[in-house]
Amino acid sequence: MPADLAVLGLGRLGLPAARAAAAAGIRTIGYDPDEHAVRELGAGRPPAGGGLSAAEVRKMASAGFRATSDPSVLGRVRTALICAPTPQGEGRAPDLGAVRAAALTLGERLRPRTTVVVESAVHPGGTEEYVAPLLEKASGLRAGHDFHLACAPSRLDPGNRSHGYTNTPRVIGGLTPACTEAAAAFYGRLVEKVVRARGLREAETAAVLETNFRHVNIALVNEMAVLCHDLGVDLWDVIRCAETKPFGFHAFRPGPGVGGHGVPVDPACLDRAGRTPGYPLRLVEVAQEANARMPRYVAQRAATLLNEHGKSARGARVLLLGVTYKPDLADRTGSPAPEIALRLMEMGAQIGYHDPHVPQWRVAGRPVPRADSLHEAAAAADLTLLLQHHRVYDLQSLSAKAQLLLDTRGASPTGAAHRL
Structure with a gap:
């Protein structure tokens, strides 16, 4: 039929x-x-x-x-x-x-x-x-x-x-x-x-606007995360307060990078024949730069946190939690986890990972050891780095087991971990 x-x-x-x-x-x-x-x-x-x-x-x-x-x-x-x-x-x-x-x-x-x-x-x-x-x-x-x-x-x-x-x-x-x-x-x-x-064109451009809106606003809070850390301000409490405003504000939250299939688009960059009129979307370009810096910033924060606790990144055992681009999904498209892992490896750290949705993981062609027992691995690691908050992660319990816990998603209870 x-x-x-x-x-x-x-x-x-x-x-x-x-x-x-x-x-x-x-x-x-x-x-x-x-x-x-x-x-x-x-x-x-x-x-x-x-x-x-x-x-x-x-x-x-x-x-x-x-x-x-x-x-x-x-x-x-x-x-x-x-x-x-x-x-x-x-x-x-x-x-x-x-x-x-x-x-x-x-x-x-x-x-x-x-x-x-x-x-x-x-x-x-x-x-x-x-x-x-x-x-x-x-x-x-x-x-x-x-x-x-x-x-x-x-x-x-x-x-x-x-x-x-x-x-x-x-x-x-x-x-x-x-x-x-x-x-x-x-x-x-x-x-x-x-x-x-x-x-x-209106339908196509609506999709461009929606994608760029997400990336530009994530870039803003990512830069706020860096600023607030330098000022000693709790960004997550800032966001909690700001989102009570009933108009003129929409809450976005920072993270270790931006993944997913929707990439920021500057229409001026797309038509190679040069027919696209107008000016480039400068904000989109700046947002992409800001978001692209986050994996490097997270790796640096991890190294600094280790140093503050008397440990060097070289030889440190670092456990990465969640290597997908979104919670509770297996999709790793655009995930910042590989770049963060590679940067830590280049510093000399020994990397392991845990993710209930990813049975095997390779970075730069090298297999990364997968932790079988989450709590045992967190207790053994010098630093546990939360990159994606899957539902299975009990961060209150993990914070008690981990020697150091750096939470890039602001998902841990206040005072239970170091947060981005």
Whole structure:
């Protein structure tokens, strides 16, 4: 039986979209050229980085979802979502190689009146200037005339227990008003609220603003963390007080660095042909610099703390707790942990780690010993360094066991540890 929807790319964007569609009763197929990932899904096992559990994958299958690496199925759907990954490439611009491959594969089989939506992170203008010509050349059809084309940037927040796929409003912008309405009608079956942008560029740029807002504000509190430490001020109490203001303030918290898939974007850096008008987003550039300094700062704080307690970083046993980019997830994309570990290694420290979600870990090609017994390892280490606060970490108990505990997340009780 032909499917109503094809999801191209079965990673962290595509699988949640396919899951939401299957749950809504939409006949859905997932296409991915990675045959291993397709086999894993067929066996009921989620591929790494997909953000779903095995139980969720099996539930999708029972709802009719199937994965394939056969592109011929793409010619029999009414709607197609391009969910290919766009990792950071040269010059901090997104690498659109996978998007190009998906667009060409779909274009060769595209039928008139199909609705195509780009969920992949593309720069402002990317859907119209990059994706549309690929689809048109491969299909011989005209975007906005023979088929609908829209952009609906992902707003996934992995691990968020309050806001998931369904109850997060979805921003949609189309090449034409009819394209917007076609995409809105589709997403109206998946989410509680659809927000119509004026066009493709507005939807794409909204995603840029959202990502940059996060990075700029994290950079501010990261710099405040350094300042407050130098002044002898408790930053965490400062934030606690400031967030009681009911207007004009939104609380962000510092950390050892900024990870995740959403990287700060300066649109002036993205168009290599030089067509992007206007000035660069200087704040974004400064924020990136500030956030990039944090792993070095944390390593230096660790060395200073050891020195203050009569120990040298050289030869010190340092236990890193939590090496993922986000609590209670296995995803290590952009995590500051490798850089912190490498800097401490270069100082001569002996590094070990504990993370319930990461059974094996390598830094600069070298395996890092994993602690089997958390409390025993903390007691044996000269310094325990909390990089990610997973729920399993009882910091009150750990602070009693550890010789020294440096908490970069402000998660420990006041006075129980040294905090960033």
